[in-house]
Ligand code: ATP
């Protein structure tokens with residue numbers, strides 16, 4: 001049983017997230033991709049705008065109808081900051097002991113060494129990194145410190161395997177839609193139309209709840 005855990009702020013969730021997660025699930029034959037909004041993201045203390053419940057509701061609306069996609073409020077169940085390592089432990093120990101792939105975009109993975117207990121995290125689960133064409137492995141040897149990077153070897157499929165823990169870091173090229181939550185928030189703030197950047201149901205929710213200063217625009 002292979003599960004992908006897709007953590008993010010999702011402030012708001014958009015088609016870039018959804019499309020990349022769908023493609024990755026197909027490539028890695030993941031039975032399930034769990035979208036896990038961060039309750040108190042350690043990296044984004046200043047910038048999170050919508051509440052956890054609002055971001056969670058937008059994710060629920062966005063993934064409705066896709067049986068492979070599910071939602072979890074695991075990070076909101078725990079007090080304190082939302083650390084990925086706790087989330088991975090929680091899901092690895094859940095029913096059926098799924099094999100866990102932690103899903104990130106390339107930008108998030110590039111900052112991995114700033115994550116709480118990142119060395120342990122790399123030993124606890126696989127990583128599936130969504131990259132855009134041309135960026136598959138660029139600079140990967142600069143992400144992990146040399147003494148650790150030497151424990152990893154590349155194989156012909158451009159994957160990065162750990163020798164001892166048996167966990168791997170997989171780089172997979174997914175269709176890169178150049179969409180970001182911050183870009184969407186900026187559009188909304190300026191009163192611009194955000195259709196085709198994120199699902200209509202999420203746009204409706206944003207309007208109804210007057211999120212991101214969107215009350216003035218169309
Ligand atoms: P912000 O603009 O506020 O940083 P974001 O669009 O990057 O938001 P996050 O919630 O920060 O969204 O991202 C969650 C995860 O999704 C991260 O691992 C990030 O790398 C990845 N991601 C973000 N945007 C895209 C995209 N357009 N395509 C594929 N992956 C993405």
Ligand code: MG
Pocket residue numbers: none
């Ligand atoms: Mg981001």
